[in-house]
Amino acid sequence: MRNQNRFGTGAGALALAAFLACPTSGASAQSMSDVQRIAKERGLSTGDLLAAAKTFTPSGMKDEYIIFSSGGHSGQVFVIGVPSMRMLRSIAVFTPEPWQGWGYGVGNEILKEGDVNGKANLWGDTHHPALSETEGDYDGQWLFINDKINARVGVIDLRDFETKQIVKNPLTVSDHGGTFVTPNTEYVIEGGQYAVPWGADYAPISEYKEKYKGSVTLWKFDRKKGRIDKAQSFAIELPPYWQDLTDAGKGVSDGYMFLNSINTEMATGGIENKNPPFEAGVSMNATDYLHIINWRKAEKVYKSGKVTQIKGFPVITLQTAIDEGLLYLTPEPRSPHGVDVAPNGEFIVVSGKLDPHTTIYSFPKILGAIKNKTFSGKDEFGVPVLDFDTVVEAQVEVGLGPLHTQFGPDGYAYTSLFLDSAVARWTMGGAYGKGTPEPDWTLVHKTPVQYNVGHIGVAEGDTVSPDGKYLIAFNKWSVDRFFPPGPLLPQNFQLIDISGQGADMPVIYDMPIGVGEPHYAQIIKADKLNPWTVYPEIGWDPQTQSLDPWAPKPKMERVERKDDGTVEVYMTAIRSHFSPEHINVKEGDKIVWRITNIERAIDATHGFAVPQYNINLSLEPGETAKFEFIADRAGVFPFYCSEFCSALHLEMVGYLMVEPKE
C-alpha cells in the first residue's frame, strides 16, 4: 500500500535504547546579569530573587523537610515539600479517592470501619495531624489524623503513606481537639468539641447541663501491630464545655496533658428565639478553663477498673476523675484556640483569641498548686480550679487575635495573629532566656501574612527539639494573592524564613492550596522518613502489610467458577498487558477478582479500571488487591490500565463480558 521504510523499523527502533541526550540548552552563556535582566523584565526585586534563591528547587533536588498537612474538609492528608512548597501527594483517609484506588474497589473495609451508626459517611473534616513520637521527637513511622465532623481517627503507615485504620469514637460526634500523641505514642489523644449526649443520642437542648457531655479519648496505639487497640483504650468524662485543642506534656510535664475549652458559659444558642447566637453566648465570660489532666494517673485508674461502660466503651466519670485527683482546671483567656507545650515541657502557652496576649503557664507552678491545693474555687461540676496568679508565669502582648504558638530552637516562640494577619516572634524566659538577644517574654517582631492566619508550623516546632529555619503560616484567606479560579478561592500557605533573628523573618513563598482547607500541619525532617518505593515482595497486601497467600502469580493466572457460582479471577499486570484478557461471566454472577502488579521497577504503577461497576484500583509495584462485585448488568466492558505506564499503555486492556440471563 505504501513505502514501508517511511515508517521506520517499528519494534526494531524500540529496541534501540541507547539514545544520547542532547545538552539541555545553550546554558553555558548564563551569567548573573542574565538573572538580573530576567528579574527586571518580570518585575522582581532583589528581595524577591533572594526568596527565589531560598526556595527554588531544581529538577532532582530533594526537599529538606516534609509537611504533613490536614486536608480540611477534603477529608485527606497532604504531603508537601519544604522549601519548594510543592504538593507531593494527597493521602486518602476519610474520603474515597479513585486515582489511588481508595474506596473504588478495594479499601472499603477500612472505610467501612468509619461508618457512623451503621451509615457510610464518606468524607471527613481533618484538622490536626500528629506524627508518631519517640521520646517527644518525631520518629517518622506513623501519622494520625482526626475527623471533626464525625469524631473519627485515621491511622496512616509512613512506609507506604496509606491509611490502615479508621476508628469511630463511640461517645461523641465532634472532635476538633485531636489528634495529639503522648511522647512515646503510648496514646493518640482525641479531644472533643461541641458537646452532645453520650453517643450523640437524643436529649433536648434544655437539658444541656445534665445530659450533654464533654470528653477526651485516649486511644492506645500498638506499634507492633500498627493499629489502635480499641480494647485498651478509654475516655475521661469532662464538663460539657467545648473542649478544644490538646497538647501532651513532655520533659518535666511528661504524663500530663492540657486541653483548652471554649464554651464554659454552656451557652446553647437559639438566635431564632432572640437568644444570643452561639458566637456571642460562648464569648460572655472573660475566661474559659484550661484542663490539666494527669494521663498516667488516668491510665492507672482505667487499668484498676474504676470505669463505667458507656456505649460499650470504658469511661472514667467526671466524679471519678475529681475523686482521683487527675483533673484540674485553671482560668485561661477566653475562647482560646491553641494550647502549646514548650519543648522542655516547662511552659504551656495559651492564646485566647479575644485577648491580645499569650498567657504562659509554668508547669512546676501548676504542680505546686495541685500539691498545695491552691484553688480559687471549684467549677459547678466540682472540679478544682487552680488559682490563676499562682500558676501563670508571664503574659506577652503579641497582637490581635492570637491563636497558635510554635517554638524555635533558640528561645524564640511564634504565635499566629488571626486579626492582625501576622505572625509574632517573641522571646521565652526560664531556661530559654539565654538563647535570644532580646529580653525574656518580649514581642520582637511581627511579619504580616496574607491573610488571616490560623495555625502556624515551625520545622519540628512542636517537638522536644525544634529545628526552626522554616515557619509556615496556614492562611485562611488569599483574597487578592492569586488569579481567582471562580468565587471559591484557594487558601495560602506562606513560607517564612526564620533562620535570622530579631526583625529578620521574611515571607519567601506563597503556596495556594487549591484542594480542601488545611487546618494544621506538622513539618518533619525528610531524612527521618524511610518510605518504601516498591512493596517488599510481589503479592503484597497493603491493607495487612504482609504477603497475601492468595495473590495471583505469573503462570498461575486463571478464571475459576466455584460450585456456589462464584467466579474467581486471578490476574497479573505487567507492562503492557493483563493476563487473562477475556473474563467471561454470566449476569448475576458474583465475581471475586484478585490482581497483582508483578513489576519491581520504581514508579511502575498500574491502574485497573472497570466501566459500569465503579471500580478503579491503583496497584503499586508488587501490590495485590482483591475486589468483589455482582455482575448485575449484562454487556461488554473493556477494562484497562488507568495509569500511563508505558508506550503501549493504551493497549493494556481486556474485556469483561457479562452474558445475559436467558
Added chain:
Amino acid sequence: MRNQNRFGTGAGALALAAFLACPTSGASAQSMSDVQRIAKERGLSTGDLLAAAKTFTPSGMKDEYIIFSSGGHSGQVFVIGVPSMRMLRSIAVFTPEPWQGWGYGVGNEILKEGDVNGKANLWGDTHHPALSETEGDYDGQWLFINDKINARVGVIDLRDFETKQIVKNPLTVSDHGGTFVTPNTEYVIEGGQYAVPWGADYAPISEYKEKYKGSVTLWKFDRKKGRIDKAQSFAIELPPYWQDLTDAGKGVSDGYMFLNSINTEMATGGIENKNPPFEAGVSMNATDYLHIINWRKAEKVYKSGKVTQIKGFPVITLQTAIDEGLLYLTPEPRSPHGVDVAPNGEFIVVSGKLDPHTTIYSFPKILGAIKNKTFSGKDEFGVPVLDFDTVVEAQVEVGLGPLHTQFGPDGYAYTSLFLDSAVARWTMGGAYGKGTPEPDWTLVHKTPVQYNVGHIGVAEGDTVSPDGKYLIAFNKWSVDRFFPPGPLLPQNFQLIDISGQGADMPVIYDMPIGVGEPHYAQIIKADKLNPWTVYPEIGWDPQTQSLDPWAPKPKMERVERKDDGTVEVYMTAIRSHFSPEHINVKEGDKIVWRITNIERAIDATHGFAVPQYNINLSLEPGETAKFEFIADRAGVFPFYCSEFCSALHLEMVGYLMVEPKE
C-alpha cells in the same frame, strides 16, 4: 476570680482595627551577593537562578497563563498558574469532592446525569480538556472534558469554575478521543476508544467485526444555555478500529475533523488462549488509519434525517457516511497517539509511537485526493483509503516514541518523545517556512525531560494563534525527581522556556502532581478569563446560574412543617452564625434544607457540615443551596461552618435535634 485586666479589653481590643504592620524584614541590606551566597549554600547553579528568575512569583503577583489540566483518574480538572506552576484549584467534575460541596448534599442532580445504565459511577478518568473557541481561538468561556472509563462529557462554566452538566454517551462506554471543539464551539467532539457493541450490550468477542462498533459523537453546544443540547447532537458510525485522538480542522481545513485509530488489525486479544496479547495484536500492521471526516457535511446529512436511531440517539451509519462521501481514511504510522492540526489548518501532524518520525499531511492534498478519488483502495468496510504518497507533505525524524505535537507562533513545532524522554523542536514548512532560521521540516533540538512524557502543552499551542513562550511536558514518571511519598509517586509537569530559538529551550521548573494522573492540558492567557469572585446577587443558584426565588433571605429565616410532614428549613449564614441555630425534627421526617450565604466580601466562603448524614456544602458569597434527607437516625447532631471564615469560626455552629419516634 482573677485579675480581669490581664486578659485585655476583649471585644474592645477587637474594635481596635488600625494595626500598623511592621516592615517585613531587614530587607534593605539585600544585594545580589546575598542571592549568590544563598544559592551557593543550597547548591544552585547560575542556570538554576536563571530558571528561578523566570518562574518565581512573589506574593500577590499574578500568573500570566492558566493551565486547565485533566485530573486523570481523579475524575477532576486542575487549574494551575504559569509560570509559578502552583495549583489554584481542583474542579470537581465526575468524582464527589466534599470540600467544594460536590456530591455531599447539593450537586447530586448533575452527578446523577452521569449515571451509567441507571447506576452511579462516582469517578471519572478525565483525559482531554477543551476550552471553548471563537474563530479557532480560546474565548475563556467554557471548558469541556471527557471521561474515558464510562464515555461521558462534562461541561464547566468558567464564570464560577463549576461543573454544570454531564452527558453520558448512549452508544459506547469508552471515549479516550475527546473532548475537542470545532472552531466556533458548534460541537464538542467525543471520539471513541475500545470498540463495544452499541450501548455496551452483550455480544461474544468472536463476533467482533460484525457486532462491535467504532463511533464519533458530535455534541451540539448551546452557548446561550451553556449546555450541551442532546436533542441536536448525533454520532457517526465508524469501523471497529479503536478511534483515538481527534482534532478539528481550522482555517483552510475548517469543517473537517481528523481522528487517529489504533487497532485496525481488529485484534481481540486472549493471551490466556495463547493468542497474542492486545499490546502485540494491535501492533501487527505497519500502519493504522487516519480518519478524515467532513463534519459540516455530516451535520447536513443529520439534519436531512438520513440517520438511524440507535439506543435512542441519531447515528449516521457507516454505509451512509461512505455513500455521502463524508468519511475517508489514509494510512498513518501505526499506533499513533496524537493528531494535531497546525494553526493555519494546512497541515495535520500524526505521530505513530512505534515510528521515529512525525508524519505531516497536507490538507490541500487531502482535498485534492478526495476530489480526484486518488484512492489506494478501500478498507474491508468499504471506506475509501486515500493514497498516502498523494496526501503526505513531509516526514521528520524526531526520535523514539513520538506522541503529541503542539505549535509555536514562529514556525516551530514541538513533539513529545515518550521513549526518548524528550521534547523535540522541529521546523514546519509551507507558510511557516520563513519563521525559523533552520531549514523546513528539520529536527532542531531535543530537550530531555524526566521522565516519559505523554502530552505536551504550549501556551495556546493548539489554537489558530499560538503564544509560544512556555511549553509544559506532562511527564508520566518522576522516579527520582522528588522525595518519594511511598510507592505511589507523583507525575511531573516540567515547564520549558521556549521563548528562545534553536537549542535554547531549557527546563525551568519541575511540578510534582500529587493528585490524580493528568493526561492533557490546555494553557490560556489569564486575561482571557473573567471569573466571578462573588456570585452576582444574594440567593444565586450556581446549578442554574440564576437567582433562586426560594433562596432564604435575612429576616425570613424559619423552619416550617408542611402538611405532608416535610420540614422545610430556610437558613442564612454570615460571619459568624447560622440562623436559625436549633433545628428540631422528628425521626423519619423528610427535611428540605435551604441555606444562603449572605456575604458580599470576596473569599467569605462558608462551609456547612452535618454529622451522621454525610453532608457538606461549600457556599461561596451569595450562593444558595438546597439539600434533602430523611432524618432516619434520632440524636443530637451539631452542624457547623467547615471553612475557616472568621475569628469566631469555631463558634459558628447549631444543633440538629432529631427526636426519636415513640
